[in-house]
Amino acid sequence: MAKRGRPLPVARKRIKVVILMEVYALVGPSGTGKSHRAMTVAYEQGINTVIDDGLLIQDGRRVAGSSAKAEKTAIKAVKRAIFLDVNQQNEVKAALAKAAPARLLILGTSSRMADRISEALGLPKPTRYFRIEEVASPKEINAAQVSRKTYGMHVIPVPVVEVKADLQGYLMRPIRYLARLQSGQKQGEKTIVQPRFSGAGKLVISNRALAQIIRFLAVGVPGAVAVSRVQAVVVNGNATIRLELTARLNGYLPRVADDIRRLLQDQIALLCGIQAEHIDILIRGCRR
Numbered sequence: 001m002a003k004r005g006r007p008l009p010v011a012r013k014r015i016k017v018v019i020l021m022e023v024y025a026l027v028g029p030s031g032t033g034k035s036h037r038a039m040t041v042a043y044e045q046g047i048n049t050v051i052d053d054g055l056l057i058q059d060g061r062r063v064a065g066s067s068a069k070a071e072k073t074a075i076k077a078v079k080r081a082i083f084l085d086v087n088q089q090n091e092v093k094a095a096l097a098k099a100a101p102a103r104l105l106i107l108g109t110s111s112r113m114a115d116r117i118s119e120a121l122g123l124p125k126p127t128r129y130f131r132i133e134e135v136a137s138p139k140e141i142n143a144a145q146v147s148r149k150t151y152g153m154h155v156i157p158v159p160v161v162e163v164k165a166d167l168q169g170y171l172m173r174p175i176r177y178l179a180r181l182q183s184g185q186k187q188g189e190k191t192i193v194q195p196r197f198s199g200a201g202k203l204v205i206s207n208r209a210l211a212q213i214i215r216f217l218a219v220g221v222p223g224a225v226a227v228s229r230v231q232a233v234v235v236n237g238n239a240t241i242r243l244e245l246t247a248r249l250n251g252y253l254p255r256v257a258d259d260i261r262r263l264l265q266d267q268i269a270l271l272c273g274i275q276a277e278h279i280d281i282l283i284r285g286c287r288r
Contacts, residue, residue: 022103025114028132033144042105049101054080064095083120223256240278249286257281
């Protein structure tokens with residue numbers, strides 16, 4: 001008679017998929033600007049699908065995977081970037097089989113890392129390795145390294161909306177780009193993010209301090225006279241702001257409100273690392 005006990009754990013199966021396509025790689029040390037250059041290199045080579053830091057990206061949109069930037073430690077981030085997790089492997093393999101791109105670009109810190117990613121996903125080895133020095137100038141590489149070392153900033157080559165769910169509470173700023181290609185121009189959006197494993201440390205800003213910053217910034221906008229009330233609530237790094245003020249009557253009031261909104265969104269992200277997602281402005285009175 002069999003003894004009762006805990007059921008045996010079910011082993012997670014690896015999906016075996018043989019995918020035929022041309023594979024390329026863009027390689028270079030961490031912080032040299034690979035993700036910033038990825039889409040330009042891809043478009044120049046007629047590639048619309050990229051693998052970067054655990055994400056499968058096609059036409060500038062995430063198709064599968066989750067960002068390694070969401071991990072709490074650098075070691076876990078590396079494991080996710082090279083697809084050691086079986087569930088992540090299976091998800092990306094299935095998505096690749098469905099998308100069936102003719103060409104694919106893999107980003108890695110070295111040719112060995114690119115090879116490991118190819119092997120993990122059942123892909124052919126890259127037929128060509130682009131080095132970051134081939135696609136970026138020494139000045140551009142140095143600027144990328146300074147941003148990484150000083151501010152802990154990383155680039156993800158997809159719009160903010162594509163990774164927002166993975167990176168709640170992180171500093172995220174969109175950056176638009178225009179790639180000039182032989183066939184024309186290609187527009188897109190990337191995301192600048194500061195991961196938890198960044199060495200830049202942690203900053204906590206109270207709602208009261210944020211309200212004081214908002215008040216100071218708002219009265220500096222032409223057309224704004226005085227701020228009577230500020231409410232600021234931050235949840236998961238995203239701020240909801242309500243602002244009441246007195247404006248001058250010699251200006252177009254909707255434009256004054258728009259100027260305040262744009263200034264607050266830019267400066268709060270820059271100064272505090274907080275996304276000002278929702279800003280309500282109430283003009284209580286006017287003066288000449």
